[in-house]
Amino acid sequence: MSRQTSRLDAKKVNSELLTLTYGALVSQMLKEMDNPDDVNKQLERIGYNMGVRLIEDFLARTGSNRCMEMRETADKIQQAFRLYLNMQPTVTSWSSSGDEFSLVWDQCPLSEWVEMPNNGLKYCALIPGAIRGALQMVQLDVQCWFIQDQLKGDAVTELRVKYIKRLEDAVPAGED
Amino acid sequence: MVIYSVYVVSKSGGLIYNYDHNIPRIETEKTFGFPLDIKLQYENKKVVVVFGQRDGITVGHVLLSVNGSPVTGRNTEDGKDVFEVIEAKENYPLSLKFGRMRATTNEKIVLASMFYPLFALASQLSPVPKSSGIETLTADTFKLSCFQTLTGVKFILVTDQNMQGTEVVLKRIYELYSDYALKNPFYSLEMPIRCELFDTSLHTLLELVEKSGTANL
Numbered sequence: 001m002s003r004q005t006s007r008l009d010a011k012k013v014n015s016e017l018l019t020l021t022y023g024a025l026v027s028q029m030l031k032e033m034d035n036p037d038d039v040n041k042q043l044e045r046i047g048y049n050m051g052v053r054l055i056e057d058f059l060a061r062t063g064s065n066r067c068m069e070m071r072e073t074a075d076k077i078q079q080a081f082r083l084y085l086n087m088q089p090t091v092t093s094w095s096s097s098g099d100e101f102s103l104v105w106d107q108c109p110l111s112e113w114v115e116m117p118n119n120g121l122k123y124c125a126l127i128p129g130a131i132r133g134a135l136q137m138v139q140l141d142v143q144c145w146f147i148q149d150q151l152k153g154d155a156v157t158e159l160r161v162k163y164i165k166r167l168e169d170a171v172p173a174g175e176d
Numbered sequence: 177m178v179i180y181s182v183y184v185v186s187k188s189g190g191l192i193y194n195y196d197h198n199i200p201r202i203e204t205e206k207t208f209g210f211p212l213d214i215k216l217q218y219e220n221k222k223v224v225v226v227f228g229q230r231d232g233i234t235v236g237h238v239l240l241s242v243n244g245s246p247v248t249g250r251n252t253e254d255g256k257d258v259f260e261v262i263e264a265k266e267n268y269p270l271s272l273k274f275g276r277m278r279a280t281t282n283e284k285i286v287l288a289s290m291f292y293p294l295f296a297l298a299s300q301l302s303p304v305p306k307s308s309g310i311e312t313l314t315a316d317t318f319k320l321s322c323f324q325t326l327t328g329v330k331f332i333l334v335t336d337q338n339m340q341g342t343e344v345v346l347k348r349i350y351e352l353y354s355d356y357a358l359k360n361p362f363y364s365l366e367m368p369i370r371c372e373l374f375d376t377s378l379h380t381l382l383e384l385v386e387k388s389g390t391a392n393l
Contacts, residue, residue: 052365056354059326060347066326137327172187172328173296173309 015086015109022110026123036121043122047129055134058083066138070163073140074101077131077161085109089159099163102147106156116151123151128159139167177389179382180318180334182349183288186366187328191288193369196278197382203240203275204232210268216259218250222277223258237274244271288332295322295330312342325350341390345381348393352377 029039058064058080067073074091081089081103089105110124128144135142141164148158184193208214215227216239223239240246242261245253252258261267279287291310299309313320314337321333321342331346331353356374357363363371385393 053354053358056325056327056329056350056358060351060354063347064326170187170328172324172326173292173299 016112019109019112022126023114026121030117030121036119040120040122040125043125044129044132047126047131048133049129050126051130051133051135052137054080054084054130055137058134059138067140070099070101073135074103074161077103080134081105093158093160101161103159103161104148104156106150108150108157111151111157114151122146122149124149124157131159131161136167139170141165141167177339177386178336179339179345179386180336182334182378182382183284183330183332184349184353184369185288185292185330185332188366189289189292190366191285192367193374194281194284194288195375195378197379198386199278201275202232202237203273204237205241205271205273206231206233207269207271210265212262212270216262218259221249223247223250225274233274236276238277239272240275241273242270244273291322291330291332295324321346323347323350329353341393344390344393345385348381349378352381 026039026043029042030036033039033042058076061083062076062079064076067076078089078091081087085108087105087108089103091101092104093102094100108124108127110126114123116123124146128146131144132142143162143164145160146158147160148154148156150157179197180199181197182193182195183191186192213228214225214230214233216223217226218224225233225235225237225239227235229235239258242252242258247253247258250258252261262270295309299307301307309324310320310322312322317337319335319337319339319342321335321339323331323343323346325331329350331349333342333346333349335342352374353369356371356377357369358365360371360373363369
């Protein structure tokens with residue numbers, strides 16, 4: 001994953017390897033924990049832990065500035081989806097107060113070929129976790145949940161992101 | 177262009193990485209006759225030259241050894257008090273080695289945590305709100321450049337005053353940090369960085385910068 005090597009040769013990891021790895025992880029967790037809600041929680045936590053690290057890579061790579069409103073944040077999240085998952089979600093359904101929006105996609109490399117058991121599992125719970133973790137590191141507290149899921153028969157997958165507060169205590173010197 | 181050292185300070189103000197790249201070692205050994213014409217004093221657990229600088233031994237240098245036996249604290253290796261040795265006429269001629277003391281890891285940790293409030297103070301001094309804090313700090317022998325990321329991690333580079341393009345170098349160090357420290361699953365956030373790959377790629381970067389400048393980064 002390091003930039004130096006990817007600069008030298010354009011070889012990328014086959015995305016199917018990622019799909020299969022993620023699938024194996026989720027199914028193994030489901031086997032070990034029986035309760036799908038626990039699996040959802042754990043996946044969210046894995047995502048969170050990835051997010052708090054990934055944000056530094058995103059900032060170092062894109063040289064982004066601080067977002068001062070939710071629309072900019074939505075743009076950055078969209079950009080991150082393109083960068084890390086090579087997918088292009090659309091940003092829609094803004095709430096009238098401008099603090100809540102949806103990311104909508106109809107194809108995700110994580111959930112290709114998946115046929116869901118009917119048990120309340122949120123297969124892609126990693127993604128909202130990663131968004132929450134990443135935004136927390138830039139001092140934004142958000143809530144993130146699925147309201148539609150293709151794997152459960154909906155036409156598209158819709159992820160809702162809601163602004164809760166700015167984490168003023170954590171804002172670094174010079175920006176508070 | 178000389179790069180002296182690199183520091184990384186976590187968002188809570190702790191030193192998580194430091195590296196001395198190119199600090200010249202200055203040591204002078206000289207044989208003295210009685211009485212010693214250099215005034216020495218014991219401070220901060222070191223025997224320090226306080227007055228009477230000459231022949232490359234300057235004020236602030238530390239006594240490193242007496243007749244080849246290394247000095248720790250105020251004692252020589254065989255347990256004798258340095259000041260007693262120096263005052264006794266029968267010990268002369270006496271060969272003393274002086275040098276510049278390097279900062280210990282503890283001192284660096286203290287310095288890093290002192291830089292943290294200074295940075296905050298600097299940003300408060302600004303007449304305009306949301307000023308960035310210290311970006312460069314120039315003294316007569318060095319230049320310190322600091323880059324704070326949006327997440328609050330600070331990267332600090334100490335170089336000679338003529339160094340150009342330090343912002344680019346700091347951004348590159350940020351990239352290395354995000355690659356080799358954060359993507360290492362066994363590195364825990366906010367903890368000291370002990371990653372070999374980070375070390376080696378940082379050394380390569382610094383050598384490249386010293387050799388060919390920042391133009392092709």
